Amino acid sequence: MPALVLLGAQWGDEGKGKATDLLGGSVDYVVRYQGGNNAGHTVVVGDQKYALHLLPSGILSPGCTPVIGNGVVVDPSVLLSELSGLNERGVDTSKLLISGNAHVITPYNVTVDKVTERFLGKRKIGTTGRGIGPTYADKINRVGIRVQDLYDESILTQKVEAALDVKNQILTKLYNRRAIAVDQVVEELLGYAEKIKPYVADTVLVLNRALDDNKVVLFEGGQGTLLDIDHGTYPFVTSSNPTAGGACTGSGVGPTKISRVIGILKAYTTRVGSGPFPTELFDEDGEALRRIGGERGVTTGRDRRCGWFDAVIARYATRVNGLTDFFLTKLDVLTGWEQIPVCVAYEIDGKRVEELPYSQTDFHHAKPVYEYLPGWQEDITKAKTFADLPKNAQGYVKALEEMSGAPVSAIGVGPGRDETIEINPFL
Ligand code: GDP
Ligand code: IMO
Ligand code: MG
16 A cells, blocks of 8 residues: 555645644655645644644654655745754754755745735735745746756756746836846845755655555645645635645656545634635634634634534545545534534525535535534543544544545544544554
């Protein structure tokens, strides 16, 4: 069972970092395949808490090689500060590998992200402001800078010139900002080059050879299915493919190598930034989920929007990712409710709809149709097996499993590594 994908089944922040870390000790490689430092993955090891943005969560497991694949966008200043932050805490980061084909988030991409959002005003996406969208746009427009370009000053200068030719016109004429100097950008990027060099590798070759040798490779998604540029709630999405197919394009590993695709699924729903969210709560229950679940963004510190579990989007995630399993997280947060509403379908313009509508307009009008499941009052954070859970908590998990279309193979009952119920081990 060589390659596994672990990805977000909702709008991100499902607990991917914890799930990856849990497996980290048993896998040889953990690979980020898309996104960048827009991600915020929290890992709790004993009394230590780590917030990772760009680095794969496997970096915390000695013996595991963390890999930043070609599909990731890399901000070199964030990379270096995240590495030195971990080194100061005694984490060995020397095994990290970075694809030479990964694209670089340049300072002008960060500027463009911020000014574009300001320009959009009420229509803004609510991005993390990390330059993600503009960097992927440059990649697709074929004016991007790749990690390998940092090692050829003449090529780098030509490419930065090409990218800034158009951007400076837009910045000065449309947004009324100052032009960005090519030399300054080149100098800054060259300043990172030598520090990053020891990590740069042909990761496609490394990963495929590892799989040939029967090593275990885990792909760790950033963001989530509904934030996918193709399959998410466009345009309120990120600019990459967090869905399972992204693991292949973002790493150079073929789909035939992947044996399991695990969807990380929160026992309720959260979202950060703009966009439709049918089960969003604006009442005390929403406040309670936010407070008990600690639902505040790891990257931007924004409060997360909170709502009940939505089985329609879980079913959709099963379909577009070909999920084989779910890892249901944060079940403990739901302790204390007398009954728990679960969205089983939508009502759109007076009609019951069982599946995610492909039309954006319809989705914006979707109203949740709820079923009410009996809650539980007992503390479940010490549960080690499924049988340890109160009957109603078991019933909640079984009901979600039935509605969502894939088996729940693990359950999170707290943020720590050992606060997990394993039902069907992933490895
Ligand atoms: P990610 O982006 O998917 O890695 O998720 P985040 O780290 O942004 O957000 C998930 C939060 O929930 C983090 O603070 C985790 O420590 C925490 N967490 C993960 N699993 C559980 C769980 O089963 N129970 C509780 N109470 N917290 C959890
Ligand atoms: P993890 O990996 C939740 C959201 C932003 C915004 C939209 C586009 O921790 O689950 P971007 O900066 O990517 O262009 O912003 O996507 N977003 C996330 N929401 N978790 C994340 O990552 C996110 N990364 C981006 O809030 O709505
Ligand atoms: Mg997060």
